[in-house]
Amino acid sequence: MRIIHDARSVKHDPELFFRRGSLIPHPERADRYRVLRDAAAAAGHRITEAADQGLGPIRAVHDAGYLDLLSTVWERRAEIPGVGDEILTGHFARPHMHRAPTGLLGRLGLHLADTSTPIRAGTWEAVYGSAQAAIGGADCALDEGHAYALCRPPGHHAYADSAGGFCFLNNAAIAAERMVAATGGRVAILDIDVHHGNGTQGIFYARADVLTVSVHADPADYFPFFAGYADETGSGEGTGHNRNRPLPHGSGDGPWLDAIGEALAEIAVARPAALVVALGLDASEHDPIGVLRVTGAGFGQAARMIAGAGLTTLLVQEGGYLCDALPRNLVTFLGAFDA
Ligand code: SP5
Ligand code: ZN
Numbered sequence: 001m002r003i004i005h006d007a008r009s010v011k012h013d014p015e016l017f018f019r020r021g022s023l024i025p026h027p028e029r030a031d032r033y034r035v036l037r038d039a040a041a042a043a044g045h046r047i048t049e050a051a052d053q054g055l056g057p058i059r060a061v062h063d064a065g066y067l068d069l070l071s072t073v074w075e076r077r078a079e080i081p082g083v084g085d086e087i088l089t090g091h092f093a094r095p096h097m098h099r100a101p102t103g104l105l106g107r108l109g110l111h112l113a114d115t116s117t118p119i120r121a122g123t124w125e126a127v128y129g130s131a132q133a134a135i136g137g138a139d140c141a142l143d144e145g146h147a148y149a150l151c152r153p154p155g156h157h158a159y160a161d162s163a164g165g166f167c168f169l170n171n172a173a174i175a176a177e178r179m180v181a182a183t184g185g186r187v188a189i190l191d192i193d194v195h196h197g198n199g200t201q202g203i204f205y206a207r208a209d210v211l212t213v214s215v216h217a218d219p220a221d222y223f224p225f226f227a228g229y230a231d232e233t234g235s236g237e238g239t240g241h242n243r244n245r246p247l248p249h250g251s252g253d254g255p256w257l258d259a260i261g262e263a264l265a266e267i268a269v270a271r272p273a274a275l276v277v278a279l280g281l282d283a284s285e286h287d288p289i290g291v292l293r294v295t296g297a298g299f300g301q302a303a304r305m306i307a308g309a310g311l312t313t314l315l316v317q318e319g320g321y322l323c324d325a326l327p328r329n330l331v332t333f334l335g336a337f338d339a
Pocket of ligand 1: 025
């Protein structure tokens with residue numbers, strides 16, 4: 001498997017996360033990139049640095065005002081009274097209250113969903129680099145049949161105009177959009193991160209040319225809470241082109257693999273030109289923030305099932321947090337996919 005990555009990934013490294021009234025260590029650390037890259041290299045996969053293909057493919061998915069804010073807010077931070085190493089707001093726009101203010105702090109609240117995405121000196125470079133890995137990965141998958149984009153920071157909670165859930169730019173959506181443009185056909189996204197891929201769902205919700213399917217822990221009492229239910233099936237032309245398979249917390253390999261099998265059957269019906277797998281590894285039984293109980297063998301089986309679909313496939317890294325099982329499960333997945 002070819003591994004496409006961008007070394008700028010490490011330039012966003014948030015230390016703390018304000019959650020439920022306390023500051024806790026931020027789970028989405030730069031070391032995730034190093035650990036995943038080194039494990040893939042040690043397992044013999046070919047590692048390639050992504051070329052810089054510019055903002056065009058990112059603009060094809062994301063809102064211009066949002067990109068402008070993300071790319072300039074650090075340079076303009078002096079406009080925020082009392083700002084330190086990190087830019088973050090505690091004021092978030094609501095559906096019934098979303099006028100665009102002129103000040104930076106208010107503008108941030110229009111484009112942030114929660115407190116997990118602080119903006120630091122290197123944040124834009126890191127998320128831009130992570131997106132370049134997805135873009136290069138999409139091109140590589142189209143050329144070679146499959147590829148793995150080592151995207152970090154992750155992307156699937158980012159909407160066209162908002163960050164949230166550790167995500168800023170939706171790498172899987174950017175890759176899928178590029179594959180739609182390159183093939184002129186339909187593209188499917190299968191999201192197996194333990195969290196619902198709400199941003200990806202939102203980006204393609206009204207579209208028939210990108211089928212989005214997510215297998216995740218029930219959001220009734222789990223992030224992202226406000227989306228990811230089984231009755232969300234798309235809108236307008238996209239009706240019938242979104243599928244959610246929420247699983248009870250504590251589910252292990254059996255229900256998870258059954259849901260992936262059902263998702264692959266739905267994807268086969270759509271006969272897509274390409275598949276993007278939003279490859280979170282946080283469904284692992286050992287993940288520090290996961291609530292499913294998927295084993296290493298389960299990841300291997302999922303990879304064999306997905307490879308068995310015989311589609312041009314790009315694997316895009318999503319979540320999966322630091323623990324001994326994280327690199328092991330990546331190596332198991334990539335090895336089983338290639339076999
Ligand atoms: C890409 C992805 O997997 N995003 C997940 C966002 C989850 N947000 C809620 C995080 C709750 C963090 N709890 C941390 C406990 C650390 N011991
Ligand atoms: Zn996740």
